[in-house]
Amino acid sequence: MPQVSDQYPEITEFESLLEDARMNAATDWDEQFVADLQAKFSQYGDRAFLSDSQRAQLERIANDE
Template identity: 50%
Template sequence: MASRTVEERFDRVEEFNALLCAAEIVAQGDWDEQFTADLRDTFKRYGPHTYLSDSQLQQLERIAAQ
């Protein structure tokens, strides 16, 4: 599936922000930390119009579930 925006993927933008915050708190290792930092920077720039691929969402959920 093609990338969709945060507002298309989540009922409320706050749900994405909560997921990202959770991932940032528990991120372990350079890759996970850089991934969440990059995603945060992109979200700060584009807000709910941030594009998020299926793979990115899976990685974000994986990190947050640690």
């Protein structure tokens, strides 16, 4: 499974995406999903695993205007 660093070579891009997703989370599910990713990122940093499905969901939430 790919790591955050594999998908986002610039770690600040991932951090910004997480913050955008946190601010845009519209449902309880979205909020919990983002919180879980933030917790994993806090624990493992850029070595945290991030599947393609997780990335798609994160980007969907972050870009939901």
